[in-house]
Amino acid sequence: MRADASAALDAADGFEQPWMRALFGKVARHVFVPDRVWVWSADAYRPLLRAEAPGEWGGLVYDPAGSVVTQVDDGHPGPTGGVLPTSSISAPNAVFTMLAAAQLEPGQRVLEVGTGTGYNAALLCERVGEQHVTTVEIDPAVAAGAQRALNAEGYHPLVVTADGESGHPPRAPYDRIISTASVHRVPGAWIAQARQAGLEVTPWRSTLQPNGLATLRMTEEGRAEGHFGYPMAFMDVRGQRRSDHSPLGALYSPETWQDSAERTTDAELDWLTDDFHARFAAGLMLPGMYAEEERSPGAAPAWWLSTANSWARVAEGRVRRWGPRDLLADLERAHGHWTREGSPELYEYGLTVTADGAQHPWLGKPARVLWQA
Template structure:
């Protein structure tokens, strides 16, 4: 942590570097110069800010809703380009919003700054030509689609609970449907309305007594593959109730735990450098490592797609991820 009052040169150096900067820990409960438990607000990496603004494709006269004010930098950039009267920014945390308003006033760029739940959008300012979220989501709030003008764009970082996040660029169409491709990888803090609450590993039957009565076998699927961003995305899309934890060992070895939200089934796979077969234990009514193997087999059969081949469609009834074309939905193995 860097304090501007005691290290101004270091502070400015970080501000102008191409890295994300955490500006709040633990929803503001943590104070001081040390790190807290969980980062909850930040100034995004400049390269990502500009890439997402490029995907937003704003034009003169556009009206924009930003979800997640944060430091206010993104809203200020939009205000400079479009005029403050055309920008609405919403922030759930009153203290964060107040700090951003102070900065807006100092720069004479004063968009409409609202404190509220970004998942609800801001209907009083709708319709919007562009909507951009600076926080991660696993479900596109349908309010955003409803508040987007037909032909307008929604740009938001999207990813399943398992991990692997990418920026979706959706165009609002007729019939309350928005659809479009993923355009780049991303890693954003979750919208507070959608933070995942995972059950503790010890609450799963037999997990505290590993391997307990779990079935043991070997696999050729490396646990390391489960950490690649696009692999995590593909696995999380097809098995949307899946999450993972890592138990570190010595010399780079580790145990990967796959768990599911009902708290009944788990699987582990042990990684050691140089091995081609890995010890697996599966327990509960589902065989989670077998599900992961099926997903990765599907991924290879599809030509090992990266994010750019995936897309997302949102309707009044839900959302679905597709591959190459909206008429080709990615299969979901477990509802």
């Protein structure tokens, strides 16, 4: 299966450098995957055991474009299955895309945030040398499993059980910081612990959800900045997981509905589902806004928009809104900006992060900072 996966990655130009192909052949991915993995079935994640379905298990592990869920519900699934995936081994194509973005060279000091199974850490050990690799995992059970797998395969990086958002100051500064979990705000600790001209590579997402891989280079002024690329979705770092849940449930009530105002609108919001790049751009301009589609049999689709202090429902030419912000107006302004700029793709956008953790998205070059609501 590994040979087939390697051939498929080769055919898709998944190995940007020859050393990547060599590492995929050398580091046995399957030894880092637990015998019990989790697959979605109908309404929950169900366990799949290697002993009971070795072919299916192996097919999942060596799917070139498939991640494998290795933990659900922070290790405490219910009797009928799991609800939330909380740890995984990333898809091979995503793994090597991130390694390519990091521009790794032997001898570089690397901080990995999100050890997971340990597979990516093993690849890092092969490329830069195990003595240069620090990998941080917040979940003690996951960290222990990764440590065992790494040591069994002869790899001995420093495995730290801690919150990766804080990095690991004792071994800073780092030439490369690679996060295998998504953030919506790049932690200031990563900026502080990166070497000048070093790179930070992390999946990034807004509250509007589209994900892009951010590759940020440290500047002489102590900022990290760079473009987005490669749409890819990862689990959130646990400290930012709450950002995945909209505030609508806490804001909406019969009372706020009664107090809301209604007006007509000719706004068309199909682009929220039909155009990834438009939604990504809107997310950069509207931090903290959530958009959820409501579908009911026999009814036209509706959109719920929400922020920390406002909500709006858009359906059938009418918008009902509550709170100090006109969220539909903000959304239309962001989409109008994207359209006037020529409908740019996410690759044309970038991000600057300052030492205090402030984020400034831009279009084309850092000087063209985006409007934000």
